[in-house]
Amino acid sequence: MTAAPAPATGFVPANPDFAARVRDSFARQPFMDHIGARITALAPGFCEIALQSRRELTQQHGFVHGGVLASIADSAAGYAAFSLMPAEATVLTVEYKLNLLRPGDGEAMIARGRVVKPGRTLFVVQADVFARKGGKEEQVLASLQTLMRLDGRTDDAAGAPGRGR
Amino acid sequence: MTAAPAPATGFVPANPDFAARVRDSFARQPFMDHIGARITALAPGFCEIALQSRRELTQQHGFVHGGVLASIADSAAGYAAFSLMPAEATVLTVEYKLNLLRPGDGEAMIARGRVVKPGRTLFVVQADVFARKGGKEEQVLASLQTLMRLDGRTDDAAGAPGRGR
Amino acid sequence: MTAAPAPATGFVPANPDFAARVRDSFARQPFMDHIGARITALAPGFCEIALQSRRELTQQHGFVHGGVLASIADSAAGYAAFSLMPAEATVLTVEYKLNLLRPGDGEAMIARGRVVKPGRTLFVVQADVFARKGGKEEQVLASLQTLMRLDGRTDDAAGAPGRGR
Amino acid sequence: MTAAPAPATGFVPANPDFAARVRDSFARQPFMDHIGARITALAPGFCEIALQSRRELTQQHGFVHGGVLASIADSAAGYAAFSLMPAEATVLTVEYKLNLLRPGDGEAMIARGRVVKPGRTLFVVQADVFARKGGKEEQVLASLQTLMRLDGRTDDAAGAPGRGR
Numbered sequence: 012m013t014a015a016p017a018p019a020t021g022f023v024p025a026n027p028d029f030a031a032r033v034r035d036s037f038a039r040q041p042f043m044d045h046i047g048a049r050i051t052a053l054a055p056g057f058c059e060i061a062l063q064s065r066r067e068l069t070q071q072h073g074f075v076h077g078g079v080l081a082s083i084a085d086s087a088a089g090y091a092a093f094s095l096m097p098a099e100a101t102v103l104t105v106e107y108k109l110n111l112l113r114p115g116d117g118e119a120m121i122a123r124g125r126v127v128k129p130g131r132t133l134f135v136v137q138a139d140v141f142a143r144k145g146g147k148e149e150q151v152l153a154s155l156q157t158l159m160r161l162d163g164r165t166d167d168a169a170g171a172p173g174r175g176r
Numbered sequence: 177m178t179a180a181p182a183p184a185t186g187f188v189p190a191n192p193d194f195a196a197r198v199r200d201s202f203a204r205q206p207f208m209d210h211i212g213a214r215i216t217a218l219a220p221g222f223c224e225i226a227l228q229s230r231r232e233l234t235q236q237h238g239f240v241h242g243g244v245l246a247s248i249a250d251s252a253a254g255y256a257a258f259s260l261m262p263a264e265a266t267v268l269t270v271e272y273k274l275n276l277l278r279p280g281d282g283e284a285m286i287a288r289g290r291v292v293k294p295g296r297t298l299f300v301v302q303a304d305v306f307a308r309k310g311g312k313e314e315q316v317l318a319s320l321q322t323l324m325r326l327d328g329r330t331d332d333a334a335g336a337p338g339r340g341r
Numbered sequence: 342m343t344a345a346p347a348p349a350t351g352f353v354p355a356n357p358d359f360a361a362r363v364r365d366s367f368a369r370q371p372f373m374d375h376i377g378a379r380i381t382a383l384a385p386g387f388c389e390i391a392l393q394s395r396r397e398l399t400q401q402h403g404f405v406h407g408g409v410l411a412s413i414a415d416s417a418a419g420y421a422a423f424s425l426m427p428a429e430a431t432v433l434t435v436e437y438k439l440n441l442l443r444p445g446d447g448e449a450m451i452a453r454g455r456v457v458k459p460g461r462t463l464f465v466v467q468a469d470v471f472a473r474k475g476g477k478e479e480q481v482l483a484s485l486q487t488l489m490r491l492d493g494r495t496d497d498a499a500g501a502p503g504r505g506r
Numbered sequence: 507m508t509a510a511p512a513p514a515t516g517f518v519p520a521n522p523d524f525a526a527r528v529r530d531s532f533a534r535q536p537f538m539d540h541i542g543a544r545i546t547a548l549a550p551g552f553c554e555i556a557l558q559s560r561r562e563l564t565q566q567h568g569f570v571h572g573g574v575l576a577s578i579a580d581s582a583a584g585y586a587a588f589s590l591m592p593a594e595a596t597v598l599t600v601e602y603k604l605n606l607l608r609p610g611d612g613e614a615m616i617a618r619g620r621v622v623k624p625g626r627t628l629f630v631v632q633a634d635v636f637a638r639k640g641g642k643e644e645q646v647l648a649s650l651q652t653l654m655r656l657d658g659r660t661d662d663a664a665g666a667p668g669r670g671r
Contacts, residue, residue, distance in 0.1 A: 043241075068207050076205065077247075078243060104276050110485060111270065275650060367566075399535070408537060415573050436604060438602065
């Protein structure tokens, strides 16, 4: 997969260095590596994450598992929100709801998260996942997510949020 | 992890051989194997799925990734519903909503799905995930899920539901 | 409020007489009348429902109650789906998830439902609500909904779905 | 409807005067009065809200409208959370997801909200609605909700949260 051009989103990032910060955080997520996911496009309030389908990621019908689709939708939404946060904040997924629209059938799965409403504390993000098959894309997942900004924390194990939120 | 005793649920399974059918379907999910998940308890309308925490499953703060928690919650809900279905049906996840309550911090993550309302076509299931740490369990995820029964299909690639639902 | 022009949606209705059928069903909903809601635009796979703000519809902060916003979002989603169904079917709300983005502050509240994915049995619909204040609109609610088609039933008390779904 | 005894919840309220504060806030919600809802039981982290079914609250099949069920579920969840907050805070509904399990068929509809996880900022609450018919109760709605605590605000128009959250 080649990186897609980043869309114009109209958001102004609080941290001009947001792209490096998002990519650095993503690189510290072993699970994203375990499923072969990577960031393929990034803009203020937008993040695209894609992976190649392979047997280890499938369910009993031979399609990509819903949990894999949820995982890249969750990360795309999280980094779409994180891209708008100041340098001294980290991001937490509060909750999400997703609909599985079609089976995850294709060579690649592509998640796209877009901030709908940035807030002081909470960010509402829409994330969709598409299956790419023979050059065509079809939407396989729709989701609506709530993320939280936690201030005064580094985005690594040292800044881990612990049990309170 | 040792298998927990199956709780009494009050549901009467349509298929007396439901346990073998659930375990057979689970065994054909490569992704469950990829994350090290297995069924640790099963009863009509109830399924427990657990995994050992390990580095490949973590996010940037060092906790088990939300996508992993979602994956076992999704499967626990799916098999809780599937356990009540007749032998000639398969199950599809329609949608779910989950809240992440605390970080996935512990030696093991345990998902428990319980059918709230079985229907002719749709099953509503509650699935919770708990982190076990030093012998204590704390709830880390709460979810409410909708599953669909598809009749006249085998639960494998041959019976895959295709694009319509 | 004047009726807005119906947007072009690209969907072909199964029932050419869908508009009359939707309006007839809506007219038989006493609760929509109780809160002063009416259909202000309609197209295949799309429905807009609006109401004037008034004191009876508010919560303790003086804004339109979230339950009122949910009610018009639910109906807009339901009729967006219903508009694509054949004449001999009725529609049921299976579930929805909504985020309240801002307080319901304005002269009018306008819900717009758009079908994301029509299915054989299930319809996934996105419904948003906007507050209109001084000629400007701001989004106050985002939702993602699942509706079900029930065949062989009239859309009135005689065809009421009963307890199974 | 007679008031039910308040269940023991195990939560210790931050505000010993929580019951008066909840009832006072509820009394300032014109929409709850418009649909005839009232608080029938209250305890720390728990709130029950009930209404009598009547024609103005119904949909086209003659059952209580889903929007009415959502409204009392939303309020029951909100006040369950609010009951645990300090005196100088107000509560906002962030989001919720609900499943409609059966039609709203009965003489009365009873919503019960229970806090699942109180947090520093966010509260996760489960709210169910039951239809009472001929002395029997059946669950008609299940929901999972996220509420937010806003500090330093009065719970009335003067303390209204405005557009940021």
